[in-house]
Amino acid sequence: MARKYIDCRDYPGDIKCTVALSADTDEELLEAVVQHGTRVHGYSDTPEFRQKIRKEFKEGRPAN
Numbered sequence: 895m896a897r898k899y900i901d902c903r904d905y906p907g908d909i910k911c912t913v914a915l916s917a918d919t920d921e922e923l924l925e926a927v928v929q930h931g932t933r934v935h936g937y938s939d940t941p942e943f944r945q946k947i948r949k950e951f952k953e954g955r956p957a958n
């Protein structure tokens with residue numbers, strides 16, 4: 895199974911954030927990103943937000 899990730903550096907804007915999250919499963923990554931997004935970036939945990947996150951998953955590992 896391919897490892898997937900979300901790298902906050904790909905989304906400059908609201909808050910300068912250099913956190914990258916990765917996991918082996920979509921579910922784990924989704925939960926991690928939702929927690930990070932709501933706590934650090936002030937997003938609301940909604941079905942729409944979760945849908946958006948899923949579309950942004952990238953395969954592989956975040957660049958250094």
Ligand SMILES: [Zn+2]
Nearest residue numbers: 902911913934
């Ligand atoms: Zn972030």
